[in-house]
Amino acid sequence: MRSQDSPMMPPELLPARDLLAERAARYGEVAEIERKVFATAVTFRRGEGRYALALVALREVRPLPYWCRMPGARAAVPGLVHYRGELLSLHDLSAFLSVEPSQEQATWLLVTEYEGVRIGLMADDVMDVVDVEADKLMPVPITLGEAGECFVGLAEGRFLLIDPGRLFAARAIASAF
Amino acid sequence: MTTGMVDEVLAIFREEGLDLTRRGLAALNACANAAGDGRKKHLQEVARLLHTLKGAAAAVGNDEVLSAAHTLEDQVALLTTLSPSAAFDPLFQALERIEASLDKGTKLKASLSMPSTMDVRVIPPNDAHSSVSESERSMRPKSRRPASKAAPEIPDASAQLNASFAEWLRVPPERVDQLQAHLGELVLTRLQQDDLIDRMIALRTAASSTMVRHRDLSSMLMELRGELSPDSFRRLRIGTQALVRGFSDFHEGLQSVCRDARVLQAQSGVVSQAVEESIADLRLMPLGPFLEGFARSARDAARKESKVVRFSVHAEGAEVDRTVLTRLHEALLHLVRNAVVHGLESPKDRVAKGKGSEGSLTLEATVQGSEAEIRIVDDGRGIDADRVRRKAEAMGLAAQDDLLELLTHPGFSTRDEVDDLAGRGVGLDVVANIVRGLNGSLHMTSERDRGTVFSVRVPITASTTMGLILQVGTQRFGIMLSGVERVIRPSADEVERVEGRPSVNVGGELVSLVALADLLGIQESEPLGNRIPVVVLSQARRRLALAVSEIPGEQPLVVRPFGRAFRTAELFVGGAVQADHSVIPVLSTPALFAKASRSPSRDSFESPAVTRGREAIELKALVVDDSITMRTMLRNILGAAGYHVTVAEDGAEAISLLDDMSECHVIVTDLQMPRVDGIELCLRVREREGRYVPIVMVTSVDEDEEKTRAISAGADAYVVKASFEQVSFLRRIDALVRGEMHSEAE
Numbered sequence: 054m055r056s057q058d059s060p061m062m063p064p065e066l067l068p069a070r071d072l073l074a075e076r077a078a079r080y081g082e083v084a085e086i087e088r089k090v091f092a093t094a095v096t097f098r099r100g101e102g103r104y105a106l107a108l109v110a111l112r113e114v115r116p117l118p119y120w121c122r123m124p125g126a127r128a129a130v131p132g133l134v135h136y137r138g139e140l141l142s143l144h145d146l147s148a149f150l151s152v153e154p155s156q157e158q159a160t161w162l163l164v165t166e167y168e169g170v171r172i173g174l175m176a177d178d179v180m181d182v183v184d185v186e187a188d189k190l191m192p193v194p195i196t197l198g199e200a201g202e203c204f205v206g207l208a209e210g211r212f213l214l215i216d217p218g219r220l221f222a223a224r225a226i227a228s229a230f
Numbered sequence: 231m232t233t234g235m236v237d238e239v240l241a242i243f244r245e246e247g248l249d250l251t252r253r254g255l256a257a258l259n260a261c262a263n264a265a266g267d268g269r270k271k272h273l274q275e276v277a278r279l280l281h282t283l284k285g286a287a288a289a290v291g292n293d294e295v296l297s298a299a300h301t302l303e304d305q306v307a308l309l310t311t312l313s314p315s316a317a318f319d320p321l322f323q324a325l326e327r328i329e330a331s332l333d334k335g336t337k338l339k340a341s342l343s344m345p346s347t348m349d350v351r352v353i354p355p356n357d358a359h360s361s362v363s364e365s366e367r368s369m370r371p372k373s374r375r376p377a378s379k380a381a382p383e384i385p386d387a388s389a390q391l392n393a394s395f396a397e398w399l400r401v402p403p404e405r406v407d408q409l410q411a412h413l414g415e416l417v418l419t420r421l422q423q424d425d426l427i428d429r430m431i432a433l434r435t436a437a438s439s440t441m442v443r444h445r446d447l448s449s450m451l452m453e454l455r456g457e458l459s460p461d462s463f464r465r466l467r468i469g470t471q472a473l474v475r476g477f478s479d480f481h482e483g484l485q486s487v488c489r490d491a492r493v494l495q496a497q498s499g500v501v502s503q504a505v506e507e508s509i510a511d512l513r514l515m516p517l518g519p520f521l522e523g524f525a526r527s528a529r530d531a532a533r534k535e536s537k538v539v540r541f542s543v544h545a546e547g548a549e550v551d552r553t554v555l556t557r558l559h560e561a562l563l564h565l566v567r568n569a570v571v572h573g574l575e576s577p578k579d580r581v582a583k584g585k586g587s588e589g590s591l592t593l594e595a596t597v598q599g600s601e602a603e604i605r606i607v608d609d610g611r612g613i614d615a616d617r618v619r620r621k622a623e624a625m626g627l628a629a630q631d632d633l634l635e636l637l638t639h640p641g642f643s644t645r646d647e648v649d650d651l652a653g654r655g656v657g658l659d660v661v662a663n664i665v666r667g668l669n670g671s672l673h674m675t676s677e678r679d680r681g682t683v684f685s686v687r688v689p690i691t692a693s694t695t696m697g698l699i700l701q702v703g704t705q706r707f708g709i710m711l712s713g714v715e716r717v718i719r720p721s722a723d724e725v726e727r728v729e730g731r732p733s734v735n736v737g738g739e740l741v742s743l744v745a746l747a748d749l750l751g752i753q754e755s756e757p758l759g760n761r762i763p764v765v766v767l768s769q770a771r772r773r774l775a776l777a778v779s780e781i782p783g784e785q786p787l788v789v790r791p792f793g794r795a796f797r798t799a800e801l802f803v804g805g806a807v808q809a810d811h812s813v814i815p816v817l818s819t820p821a822l823f824a825k826a827s828r829s830p831s832r833d834s835f836e837s838p839a840v841t842r843g844r845e846a847i848e849l850k851a852l853v854v855d856d857s858i859t860m861r862t863m864l865r866n867i868l869g870a871a872g873y874h875v876t877v878a879e880d881g882a883e884a885i886s887l888l889d890d891m892s893e894c895h896v897i898v899t900d901l902q903m904p905r906v907d908g909i910e911l912c913l914r915v916r917e918r919e920g921r922y923v924p925i926v927m928v929t930s931v932d933e934d935e936e937k938t939r940a941i942s943a944g945a946d947a948y949v950v951k952a953s954f955e956q957v958s959f960l961r962r963i964d965a966l967v968r969g970e971m972h973s974e975a976e
């Protein structure tokens with residue numbers, strides 16, 4: 054695409070102008086729409102909710118053994134379990150998000166790590182690993198309220214993609230008291 | 231005087247002299263142990279005792295004791311608040327020699343000379359104050375070691391002073407504990423460092439295998455030589471050589487770092503081990519003075535029983551950890567009292583058996599390796615095995631060969647009357663518990679008419695990892711044994727209520743009782759059975775009794791800290807991982823005390839009827855006071871609060887009114903009244919049949935002694951007139967009446 058000749062341009066600058074125009078054209082090219090993968094995540098279910106956790110934040114998935122309930126702790130952080138020499142706190146997303154937490158016995162443990170700190174997410178089922186595409190990520194349902202800030206968005210229309218940084222910082226799910 | 235009278239006087243002098251010298255020894259000991267100005271009163275006491283001894287010796291014409299006491303008096307006068315420990319040693323020895331001479335009736339050595347080191351060590355008061363006032367550190371002498379080092383004749387007083395100060399340091403125990411806590415952190419860091427080093431070594435191994443691949447690359451390049459242009463080949467070869475060289479340097483560097491790290495690891499391991507042991511040593515306390523502290527109790531017990539006891543301690547050099555001694559104190563006290571009360575016979579019986587009228591009680595302590603043994607030896611009547619077995623059978627206990635097993639059974643007591651001194655028969659089981667809690671063992675040997683030996687064996691250091699498992703409902707918790715004083719199982723009716731709050735008698739003291747379930751906020755569905763398992767916690771001088779569902783047992787607990795999520799857990803210090811990987815939360819003793827002192831929101835010992843509505847019953851109160859003003863005031867206050875009030879002028883009238891009243895829900899009485907006073911009224915009311923009536927004592931006497939008397943007589947609360955406040959008074963009455971009402975509902 055060549056620009057219109059500017060009436061005021063001095064003749065000796067014409068080659069420079071052409072060069073600039075060529076460059077502008079190149080940079081202005083619409084790039085081909087690539088399939089942008091935002092994150093590769095493991096999907097799991099806890100109670101009525103379905104969630105996705107990016108693999109970069111996942112340390113391990115293992116069956117959840119009998120765990121220790123801590124008296125006085127909030128329902129979203131009910132207790133802890135021994136994991137590789139440390140006392141891993143257990144976090145229940147269903148208690149965090151809904152008024153009526155799931156009564157199901159969680160059978161899976163997703164060990165989540167962020168900035169060197171580990172917590173355990175309780176899960177009833179662990180499903181596939183999916184690629185979450187950036188442009189297919191929908192906003193978090195507004196009905197979740199403040200709790201929704203711990204999630205990046207809704208992947209594939211049904212999985213709440215966890216934002217580990219926010220999750221670890223939100224008191225209502227990160228701290229037991 | 232006749233010969234008989236002389237003998238009698240001499241016997242009296244011997245007794246008095248022995249008493250004086252022994253008290254002198256105790257005072258001297260206290261003096262040596264005290265700091266700075268605290269010594270003054272003990273020094274005065276010693277001087278006073280010596281003076282009395284001198285007088286007595288002069289009166290009976292015992293010149294040796296007279297002059298010995300006189301010399302001692304002079305030497306004691308030279309002692310000051312700053313004298314080092316070694317200064318006391320010759321004095322102890324001298325006093326002991328006087329004691330021995332009086333005891334055995336032998337002559338004292340003619341010259342009771344003091345060793346010359348005395349002169350060198352003692353510092354005149356004037357110099358002492360000026361040179362050391364700022365940096366004064368008090369000294370605590372160890373056991374009575376003889377002054378082994380004869381100090382060289384150092385003319386410079388201050389250097390001499392520094393030398394003696396350098397010997398001893400008094401350190402508050404909390405600092406040692408803190409040091410130990412820091413060491414714990416250090417050990418943890420060292421373990422993490424070890425982990426780091428292991429990872430580094432793993433990297434080195436990975437690097438080694440990469441080296442091999444580089445070599446392969448080089449040889450591959452040689453093979454490709456023919457296919458590349460010479461220039462390309464040359465460039466490539468230079469490149470790979472540089473790569474291999476560089477990597478080889480890196481590998482070598484890593485090797486050497488790993489080697490050095492391993493060496494450092496070994497060294498720091500040795501050092502931290504040594505530090506750990508040194509800190510453990512800091513906490514060691516000599517057993518000698520500790521055991522001598524029981525002399526007074528032994529003598530008091532003997533006096534009460536009209537017996538005579540000769541108390542002695544043999545504990546040269548034996549040392550045990552401070553916390554072990556603190557926890558052992560009550561156990562040993564009980565054994566000492568037991569020996570005097572139950573073991574030793576009366577002087578008459580002893581003489582009839584051909585023994586000396588004076589019973590002997592000896593405490594011996596020895597240390598072998600990491601275990602200390604304390605033996606309580608008496609030469610009394612021994613244990614009557616048959617009587618023990620018969621009593622056990624009567625109690626329904628299984629027959630046992632091991633007498634000690636039977637004796638340490640809870641509630642066992644072969645003495646028919648309850649004697650307040652040696653305890654209500656809860657003694658030996660408590661002793662056994664305490665010893666067990668220290669990872670120790672209790673042994674006993676006994677021979678009829680010859681005597682009994684109780685032997686307590688404990689490790690000299692307190693195990694820091696032993697814990698107790700407590701069960702509340704189906705949940706289990708751990709608590710470190712260091713905070714646990716004992717475990718008791720009172721029956722439900724042994725739970726007393728003081729001011730509406732449940733308490734239980736522990737060793738003669740009323741201790742607040744709280745259900746652990748209430749503190750934790752756990753709903754305990756199981757009702758408390760007849761025997762309530764209770765853990766008595768102690769911290770500094772406070773005690774707390776914790777009721778639980780069960781106490782499964784003791785085990786080592788390695789406490790791990792919580793992660794961020796549970797870090798703010800109020801009542802827990804961390805979790806202990808069991809062998810089966812399950813986690814038990816471990817309670818924090820200080821936090822339990824803190825929470826219990828804030829009123830618990832629930833009281834499990836009240837029946838669930840609390841939540842049921844109350845029927846409208848007219849509450850009747852009886853006010854007893856000899857002052858018309860008080861009667862009127864109390865009648866008005868209680869009346870306004872809805873009580874139907876009857877008044878009485880004194881205890882006697884109160885009793886007769888009580889007989890007439892159909893019901894009485896609370897009695898508010900004065901303490902000091904004519905005819906029948908408050909205490910007497912309490913006793914009489916408690917004797918009566920029928921419903922329990924809470925009694926509140928309102929009085930102008932504000933003294934602990936009176937308060938104790940009132941509570942013992944049966945009062946539920948004690949209000950001092952000076953601090954009388956209407957609202958809280960009514961609240962207390964209400965709580966007491968409510969408590970009473972609910973036990974009726976049961």
